Amino acid sequence: MNRTFDRRDFLKLGGAAAALAAAGCATTPQTRARVVVIGGGFGGATAAKYIRLWDPAIEVVLVERANLFTSCPISNLVLGGSKTMEDIRHSYDGLRKYGVQIVFDEALAVDAAKRSVRLERGGALSYDRLIVAPGIDFMYDQIAGYDAAMKTGRVLHGWKAGAQTVGLRKQLMQMKDGGVYVLSVPLAPYRCPPGPYERACQVASYFKKAKPRSKVLIVDANPDVTSKGPLFKKAWAELYKGMIEFRGNAKAIGVDPKTNTVKLEVEDVKGDVLNVIPPQRAGDLAVKAGLITANNRWCGVDWLTTESTAVKGVHVLGDATLSAPGMPKSGAMANQQAKICASAVVALLNGRAPNPEPKIANTCYSYVSADEAIHVASVHTWNAQQKTLTTVPGAGGVSSARNALEGSYAWAWAVNIWQDTLG
Template sequence: PPGPYERTCQVASYFKQAKPRSKVLVLDANPDVMSKGPLFKRAWEDLYKGIVEYRPGQKAVGIDPGGMAVKLEFDSVRGDVLNVVPPHRAGDIAVKAGLITHNNRWCDVDWRTLESKAVKGVHVLGDSTLSASAMPKSGHMANQHAKVCADAVVALLNGREPNPNPVMNNTCYSFVSDKEVIHVASVHQWDAGQGTLLPVKGAGGVSSARSELEGQYGWSWAQNIWPTC
């Protein structure tokens, strides 16, 4: 997900204005920026040169709170403020309910209803799910999960079959400064042959460049989706 990289931009934007001698050091366990990589890297180069330092392949194996240090596999790095993102998995409630199906982390579901494949009658939404092919873990996608699930539950409670061909869309806006934004979008449709949601070829895409116009789109998106959450 792009969240950590967007957070990098927001902190760097503050430092640029208020603490220009401060620095954001990004220690990423991934081999590269995993979402909107070229766009984030261009923003760091153009807007925050000398403020943001990105280091890929840096896996944190521990934290020293007293020494304010991140322990890496072969080194440790100190900081005045540490913002540690732990490995993600479904929450403890999913573990205790027996919903975890893959890698001790995620819950597989029937994408037509979001019903758990492990526990009948329980529906799982959002980041806890085992993502369908190329499906991002985002707030917009979780909102889509909720709408498909709610429609399916109402149908089931009334003795009807749920929608046999659900479609979900995703849009993820990332602020790289106080005004400029980049986005990625996709559409995912049920494929009966494979029994899952698949990305629709040619639908969606990624920003060609950051812009203030996309910033306006991003705020409009937020103001429209917040009331439905």
């Protein structure tokens, strides 16, 4: 709370940070607490909004590299052709009405001792509490030849919605009828457990209409479908008979775009479109900020507050975290974690104890066709014995069967979570 700017600091800073500092000096007392949020995905944007909603006296600065939010949920429907990129791109402007200051810039480094974030263009931003929500980055080195293959544009992951979603859709449209689309799934944990299987459905749905002799081949590093297995398998058998083949225990170790080959531990498979999803870890900034605590991949947090177990005063949200038991890496979960974080940050900055019994609920929908969906739901509550969030026994579950009613709920879910996250 002792954010002070002297003249020398001011001169050292350029662009956004100096402008924010000047605005702060002109309109607010120096004692006003500042929270900096890095990353405007489902976790970061929700935390920024809810802190302002619950305590407008706190200054909140959201640092985000992209001018528009692109949603991973629903992006598989863009691949299938029933939705477009315009449907999944959203403005950050809605956050401004809550008084969130948005800085479009790249966060380069965190100095936890000085409580300062260095930006690529905008100088430095000081904070009283920092929220890091960097999402995932990919461990390309785990798959031989991946980096080079991706740079040629021949092999894509499409696992961050955006340019690669567009690229993958284009490859599917250009593929000949009778072609093979290979989808390689990494070992869990990875972002969005049911995502690959929803993608298989959406691509098959497109093939069924446009290229009925084509095939979807899923090569999965996991022994079996990792989420909603029976529901997906039923959809594959009934809606896309003979089109989708699933091979478990089939981990990708290399790609060769010259021969259209994905090398697995056990065999090689060939395809016309190679959609290889590499293993993942917390986003690069988490690595630079020293927030990684588990397996060189994930950020450990105290789930009572989402504060990092490695760096005091820094909270981590979303897919970058070492998940609590039974907690998927999902946009919905990040939106929910952000509310635990916002409540704790507001309490701590006001000298109060954080909520001693946080509880959140998760619902994730997957479309198995253009209009039918299935869900998985869970409730996560603070467990004082285990000192983490655990799922409430007897609560949650999956759909009894795929249906169009859940399909309409799934679309409304997307519209509503975008609104709850972005204003």
